């Protein structure tokens with residue numbers, strides 16, 4: 412018998428019953444059960460039975476306004492986008508069955524990267540299978556042993572996981588705190604490689620990073636900068652390039668990470684850069700090399716959508732109107748909000764606790780409105796949030812209806 416296999420005549424401590432590997436989740440299971448025991452519908456198990464448009468779906472047999480999809484620019488039902496996907500499905504088949512570095516690079520992947528280079532006016536673009544993998548891959552590959560990654564404490568899980576996959580030292584700083592970032596950077600030993608990872612919009616509260624000051628401090632301290640623009644691409648900035656564009660620092664950042672799963676309206680992730688050696692990433696970045704590439708229909712829809720977003724200024728203006736109207740209306744009703752004014756297309760409504768949050772979530776759904784319930788540990792400061800994400804396809808009347816639903820549900824649950 413091979414070494415390491417436990418045999419019957421071995422001492423009891425070796426043959427004794429192993430702990431259930433799931434026991435580490437017991438507290439979490441109990442918390443979830445306590446919410447379900449109140450009779451509330453499971454907020455993390457909603458099924459969209461039919462999707463009618465970027466802003467409407469049938470949920471529990473009822474037409475529902477969607478206010479929690481991150482479909483900011485409403486591209487999922489754009490006729491040109493859909494047609495491009497259908498054509499690619501017919502011409503190239505349903506999937507590539509391979510990695511980008513073997514049989515998985517089709518004409519469509521190149522066209523999608525061309526569209527991204529044009530969209531950002533940058534030299535290099537690399538498409539990943541998801542935004543999660545883009546962060547995982549780029550962060551873990553460029554920051555190696557002896558290097559330092561300095562990141563905002565409220566960074567997205569994919570950024571933390573990119574740090575965990577790599578071998579660099581990880582140094583978090585207080586959320587959006589310019590002085591804390593500077594202090595951390597100054598403490599890094601001289602001569603060490605430094606990567607600062609920031610987000611344009613933080614998705615829990617919908618607040619924007621002070622990138623202008625932060626990028627200046629990074630440059631003064633010799634750090635490379637990566638900005639995740641997942642929640643700002645397509646919407647923020649004159650050309651929709653994100654908060655980096657809006658705050659005038661796009662030429663100073665080294666890498667922009669983004670996703671196709673929000674404004675672009677499909678699935679996938681990317682990194683754009685002007686670094687002259689960037690193309691080597693295609694051979695050394697494991698989450699790019701060791702996974703199958705996106706299906707041809709997906710990259711065709713993404714490329715078409717990105718090209719249309721370049722000309723989306725009217726939609727961007729309408730989305731800002733929606734966001735400001737919803738923020739002002741909710742504040743007037745007496746709800747406590749995550750930001751003092753609308754800073755992005757995410758408006759976070761702060762709930763007193765998880766039970767009230769889940770009750771309010773269900774009350775909204777019963778009235779025909781879907782929002783996201785967010786709870787610790789995903790949220791900062793242990794907050795329970797109802798996160799609303801607006802879409803450029805929401806009409807003014809829909810925003811008014813949303814506010815009426817919030818008012819009725821908020822009064823019924825006793826939050827306002």
Ligand SMILES: Cc1ncc(COP(=O)(O)O)c(C=O)c1O
Nearest residue numbers: 541542543567614641670672679
């Ligand atoms: C800031 C941020 N980065 C990355 C991602 C991952 O994107 P994807 O859905 O493409 O994996 C998300 C998704 O929610 C995100 O919010």
